[in-house]
Amino acid sequence: MAEKKQKVVVYSTPTCTYCVMAKDFLKEHNIKFENIDVSENRKAAEEMVEKSGQMGVPVIEIGKQIIVGFDKEAIKKALNIK
Amino acid sequence: MSKEQLYDLAIIGGGAAGITAAIYAARYKLKTILITKEFGGVAMEAHNIENYPGFPQIAGIDLMKKFVDHLKKFEVDLVEDEVGRAEKNDNHFSLTTKKGKVYNSKTLIIAVGTQRRKLDLLGEEKFVNGKGISYCYTCDAPLSKNKTVAVVGGGDSAVQAALLLSKYATKIYLLLRGEKFKAEPIAIDHLLTKKNVEILYKTNVVEVSGEKFLKKIKLNSGKTLDIDGLFVEIGAVPSTFLAKQLGVAIDENSHVTVTPQMETNIPGVYAAGDIVPRFLKQLVVAASDGAIAATTAYNYLMKQSHTAKK
Numbered sequence: 001m002a003e004k005k006q007k008v009v010v011y012s013t014p015t016c017t018y019c020v021m022a023k024d025f026l027k028e029h030n031i032k033f034e035n036i037d038v039s040e041n042r043k044a045a046e047e048m049v050e051k052s053g054q055m056g057v058p059v060i061e062i063g064k065q066i067i068v069g070f071d072k073e074a075i076k077k078a079l080n081i082k
Numbered sequence: 083m084s085k086e087q088l089y090d091l092a093i094i095g096g097g098a099a100g101i102t103a104a105i106y107a108a109r110y111k112l113k114t115i116l117i118t119k120e121f122g123g124v125a126m127e128a129h130n131i132e133n134y135p136g137f138p139q140i141a142g143i144d145l146m147k148k149f150v151d152h153l154k155k156f157e158v159d160l161v162e163d164e165v166g167r168a169e170k171n172d173n174h175f176s177l178t179t180k181k182g183k184v185y186n187s188k189t190l191i192i193a194v195g196t197q198r199r200k201l202d203l204l205g206e207e208k209f210v211n212g213k214g215i216s217y218c219y220t221c222d223a224p225l226s227k228n229k230t231v232a233v234v235g236g237g238d239s240a241v242q243a244a245l246l247l248s249k250y251a252t253k254i255y256l257l258l259r260g261e262k263f264k265a266e267p268i269a270i271d272h273l274l275t276k277k278n279v280e281i282l283y284k285t286n287v288v289e290v291s292g293e294k295f296l297k298k299i300k301l302n303s304g305k306t307l308d309i310d311g312l313f314v315e316i317g318a319v320p321s322t323f324l325a326k327q328l329g330v331a332i333d334e335n336s337h338v339t340v341t342p343q344m345e346t347n348i349p350g351v352y353a354a355g356d357i358v359p360r361f362l363k364q365l366v367v368a369a370s371d372g373a374i375a376a377t378t379a380y381n382y383l384m385k386q387s388h389t390a391k392k
């Protein structure tokens with residue numbers, strides 16, 4: 001599997017289903033990621049709004065790319081997953 | 083996957099209704115396919131389920147994962163895709179998906195559930211997708227720490243939304259159109275103990291405004307509230323476009339009309355779950371519908387093969 005050395009960050013909240021699905025998807029594909037709980041971390045929440053121009057979760061940051069929502073196809077493309 | 087393959091049963095929708103139908107169908111040894119946008123359905127969004135027998139308390143996503151794990155024990159073709167078109171041909175039905183695949187089946191169960199109802203206000207679209215208006219409180223409520231928010235609605239979802247928000251937000255306005263809740267009394271009791279929740283009865287939102295993000299809502303009373311988020315929990319409407327393409331009868335409330343055996347007016351087409359008229363839209367009911375629909379499809383197929391043999 002082509003696993004790029006890009007940093008992956010998931011901005012999430014504990015109750016959001018699509019966050020869990022996104023994280024499960026990354027785990028399934030052995031992608032290491034940093035999980036940031038934006039309900040606890042106010043600074044990170046502001047950072048997420050700034051980067052994504054919106055305040056919904058999950059936001060997935062892959063390298064320089066920002067993906068809003070659990071967009072499986074976009075994540076696959078960004079990480080070169082087949 | 084070959085185009086020519088003819089299934090006994092195709093199930094559209096992988097929520098509680100569709101999954102249960104697929105489990106029953108597999109046990110009837112029907113050649114079955116289940117096509118769904120996502121596995122688990124809307125119950126995945128329920129942060130806390132306490133009324134599904136056998137599970138005193140479980141998160142929606144965990145319960146639905148169990149449904150899916152259970153389903154995977156059986157021989158059913160599972161496809162993650164969206165059906166965009168349903169047609170009736172001479173002796174079978176054809177389903178065309180967004181990914182461009184065509185699946186053919188002798189019978190169909192439509193279990194596509196519902197879509198969230200919106201406020202239908204001018205400018206509402208500007209604030210969706212993370213700009214202040216949310217239709218999924220479990221997704222967005224935890225982002226409301228130290229904020230002022232409003233919830234629209236008086237049903238179970240609205241009460242649950244307010245309850246979850248009460249853990250995070252400083253202040254929650256719960257806006258009810260009428261004078262009464264239509265929610266579980268046990269949840270209402272719980273809500274009334276929350277000091278940061280203010281309930282406004284006979285209240286409608288008439289205007290939403292803000293620059294980039296939602297900042298203000300205007301109420302029918304003329305009052306304006308400064309808020310950081312608006313949670314819309316005013317129910318859902320059945321997704322009936324596929325049913326309509328097949329000529330399936332829809333009632334005045336946009337639900338698919340069915341017999342107690344889950345038959346529609348089109349022979350071989352059944353419907354189950356939140357898409358049919360139900361006094362109670364819950365998982366147990368959807369699961370029950372799915373079981374009945376699969377059984378009726380099985381009986382129909384048995385009868386057909388019996389007639390064909392004569």
Ligand SMILES: Cc1cc2nc3c(=O)[nH]c(=O)nc-3n(C[C@H](O)[C@H](O)[C@H](O)COP(=O)(O)OP(=O)(O)OC[C@H]3O[C@@H](n4cnc5c(N)ncnc54)[C@H](O)[C@@H]3O)c2cc1C
Nearest residue numbers: 095097098099118119123124128165195355356363364365
């Ligand atoms: C926030 C919330 C909390 C809830 N809490 C509870 C609770 O505590 N207890 C309880 O019993 N019930 C609860 N419910 C209600 C329960 O979730 C529903 O009654 C149940 O999910 C209905 O199941 P269904 O299979 O009919 O539809 P759904 O669960 O809506 O499933 C429909 C499926 O069809 C798929 N689909 C739609 N269109 C297409 C298409 N064109 N092609 C392919 N697939 C398609 C969807 O992606 C979805 O997976 C809750 C609902 C919500 C929203």
